[in-house]
Amino acid sequence: MKLFQLVMWRMSAILVVILTCWAVLFYVAVMEEVNDEVDDSLSDYAESLILRSLSGEEMPATNNGSNNQYFLYEVSAQYAASYPKISYRDEMIYITAKGETEPARVLMTIFQKDDGGYMELVVYTPTIEKYDLQRAILGWIVFLYVLLLLMILAVNAWVFYRNMRPLYTLLQWLENYRLGTKQEPLDESVRIVEFRKLNQAANLFSERSEQLYEQQKLFIGNASHEMQTPLAICRNRLEMLMEDDTLSEKQLSELMKTHRTLENLTRLNKSLLLLCKIENRQFTDVKPICLNELLMHYLDDYKEVYAYRRVQVEVHVEHCFRLEMSESLATVLLTNLLKNAFVHTEEGGTITLTFTTSSFEIRNTGEAPLNKDRIFERFYKEGKKEGSTGLGLALVDSICKAYRLRLSYRFEDGMHIFTILS
Template identity: 35%
Template sequence: MKLRYYTLRYLIIALLAVIALWASLYYVVILDEVYDNIDDGLKNSKILIIRESYANDDILNIREYGINQFKVEPLPKGPLYDFSDKFSSDFEYMEYDDDEEPVRLLKTVFNDRHGNPYKLTIRASMVEEDELLEDLMTALIALYIMLVVSIALLNHFILRKVWKSFYVMLDRLKGFKLGSGVKFEAPTSPVSEFKVLGQELEKVLQQNETVYSSQKQFIENASHELQTPLAISLNKLELLVENNNLSEEQLIEISKINDTLNRLVRLNKSLLMLSKIENRQFEEEENIDFNTLINELTEEFRDFADYKEVTVNAINVAQLNFTMNKGLAVTLVNNLLKNAIIHTKAGGSLEIITDKNRLTFLNTGETPLDKNKIFDRFFRSTLNEQSTGLGLAIVQSIASNYNLKVEYEYNQKHIFRIIFP
């Protein structure tokens, strides 16, 4: 959920609660004020009526409301009456509305100038609570909508403005790739928090970049420096073997040392290759005709495949051309071919299908491989100690250098697929 919707969601809910609470309080207070006003008016009327009754006895004969808003009823003399004012609410029929309407009643007892007790009832039309409530609700809903809309709009514009540099930073961060040579630059921002965030990000990424490149450089230099001592050891062994006075056991032992050293040489070369690919040292690019390349390389492997009794079949479905470094293209196909031939049992087959934007290697095999691990460095599916475990890692590395996708799946056969963009 986007930041702006996230905050808006909470604002809308909080606003609803606040307005509801405020509305109920407002309603109670207003109603109280209205009653208070009406009651004051009734009390005033009472004083006026009683005063008038002292001057004019006719008033004492008003038994029905009629046009007056009061009525007077005589009470028997004798008992002790409560002279206090009693307020009550009631419903009475009104012609205007043709309906029962709420009224406020004041009931009290008074003595006329002769000392006869009378009961006085004064009424006043009162606001309709439900209508008030309805009006209040309508007004509040309108207010709520207006508030939400204006907050949403403000939120939208303010957030967009305030967080602009943050989103720019996010975009740049998304596009950032370690070792790509492109430096991460934080956008300028008037917000100091974002400024600090940007600076810290720049610092951290710069540090990572330094560590990453020095690590790559280290691997490359180390492999490089190893070449000369390896060369000396191998050549010394070669000279030693040429001495004809060695026994067969000694020769065999030397041969084993030789094999081990050769393995080290291969390992070293593969590591060097990997770090060179990652350091993007294969810059020269040309348009590679993969159909031709595959035919040539399959031919190179012909002897080996025949010896392993693996039938190799290159199928050209469509022309596949891609611009990349020639050496890397050869290594890419080479490693996949070699891998497939080595791991196919005698009598098996290998098919290489070249299509418009994909290269597929299908070779027979019984058990599926762990597709999450086969492209890892030094992962070996077999116990072959001569394998460097780097062949497919190199394939992966070349592919990601050119944004190609490498897939593996098992469907009766091992299927390695390279998808070109």
Template identity: 45%
Template sequence: MKLMYRIAMRLALVLLPLIAVWAGLFYFKTLDEVNDETDDALDEFAEKVIARMLSGQELPSNVGANILYDIIPIGVQFAQDHPSIRYYFNDEYFPSIGREPARVLTTVFRTDSDNYYLLKAYTPTIDKQELMQGTLVWIVILYFSLLLTVMLVTILVFYRNMRPLYRLLDWLDRYRVGGKNPPLDNNTDITEFQKLNEATEKALGRYDEAYEAQKEFIGNASHELQTPLAVMGNRVEWLLDNTDLDEKQIGELLGIQRTLGGVVRLNKTLLLLTKIDNGQFPESTDVYIPALVQESVEVFSEIYEDKGIEVDFPHPDNLVVRMNESLARTLTGNLLKNAFIYTPAHGKIRITVRGRSLEIANTGDKPLDADHIFDRFYKSGGREGSLGLGLAIVGAVQRYYGLEVKYRFEEKKHVFSVKWG
């Protein structure tokens, strides 16, 4: 996940509880302020009505008034049992609008003639349900508006201040170890990015030095090992051709010759794996995969002619990929060689090139270990003379180019598939 998306998610998660808390406080504070104002108006109106009644003046009319009232005679006991003043909410009837939520004030007072009365004054007020629904709607609108605004501002500020990081990442994407790379042009006055630039250049410098040293070592090791191995092989051949040996001695020398041949092949294969892992195949060209497959099929069909293997290679799609031709030939060759080696006598190999994928299926008895078949020195069935590196090379090429290489076993067939992106 990109850093910007993660920041946006965290902003959304932080804003949500903050807005929710603010909405709750706003709702109760608004309700409290409305109640205070309404109670003050009811108090003033009640004092006016009581003062007029006690002084014998004409009482206010309920017709068209915003605050309505009722004066109810009560007994002494009722007056003593009820508080002198009380506020509460109740649904009351208003001639002009019908029954509506109202804020109600009740107060008990006594006249000069010792008569007790209950004054009930009430006025329309805010419907709590409607207030809550309205508040919720506007809070949701406010949340998304605020979130959008904050995210836009954050994105602008983020990308403007993170430009040095993106320039560095772009330079790293184009950087090739051991290749000719342009110098890092990432001027910035931000201390942290300056340190990051310096650390990156130093690390890649050490990496380049190690790469060159390793490449030199590989070349020297290849030369130093191949020469004595070739000399030893030639001497064994000379002994076989120019000396009088008995049958036992000839057998021993032939065994030595086979062992030397295995060591030579092992040396070459390990060197190839190391070169692939070190990225020493930078050259790429357009490679026509069906042509490489056909070439390998012809070679291996001749080598394993005695097994009587049937090869089915129908008309392929026009699959052209961009990669190193040598590695492409190694990839297809090792997969096909593996199929020819492990297909039983008179078995069948089917090769399919469709779209951007190559699939090779060959007859088999039991499945291979899918978790380890691409590991170095993995051997199936302990076949004599096998190095267990053929599919390891396929795995190395897969990692080098980011290919999708899969194995499955179905209908008594080993199926290897390679997919180019």
């Protein structure tokens, strides 16, 4: 989830809770105020009726034309003691003037006459339809608060994007950053202190990475030169010793084993140096390459080896699989996949190569699936094949990652299948 979406979602949730609570409090406050005004009116009317009753004046009609009604009757002392002196409640009553039942506010009070008797006065006055009020308030709350919520979110979105622009600039700069390529440094004069420090740290990190990168390239070049020469000298000396006729068969066998070990060490050294160069992106000879055409140049060299084990090779070209990459790395990619197919194909098996506009697939017959979770690890050898450095598929994986190609392996119907998608 993006930062903007997370912020907007959390803000929306908080605002909904706050506005809902505010709406409830607003409704309670409105109803309280309405009831308070009605209760004051009832209280004044009831007080005037009590004064008339106590003074012996003529009482007004129970329905005086103002929708107010009252009932006055005598009650016992026990009844008066069991009820509060004054109370308010809501109920539905029949309004004589209108001839219909409506919601009303009711005041009930008990007072004592001069002769010691008790009278109960019940006063009714029509009030608002609270259910109608609830619906009206709810409708306006939904309209006004949704509008308010959208306006708040719109303002926050504008403020967020406005203030977070340096962050998005930094993210784009990091996405486009490539080690070993010249790139403009980030602006360190932004107004926001945190983003200014972040840009300064990113620029400093970039400078240090470039320095380390240059040092590593220099080390790789020196290591390649320094290690290959002694290895070549050792191999030449062993070959000269092996030509000595005075050597016994046992001595010659030991020298041959040592020579094979040196050859493996030389291949291993070359593979490791190649891996370092791929990861450091030191192959800059990028150009359009048709992978199936490149394969045909090297396939003839392998056909004789395949024929020795009676391995059939089939090539299916639907379209040219064209890539933008270094030709030398494309050659390494193809040759390592071909070698791997030869190593894991039983005698008399089949290797099938298929090219489309967006994929390259190599299939070879096999007895059991490879460990798909480890086959691309460095120095991992499936079945401990003799002469293998364990870096062939690791090189293929590194090349695919360097050029953002998707590499996958699966085992179906007795076939090992490696697929490369652009």
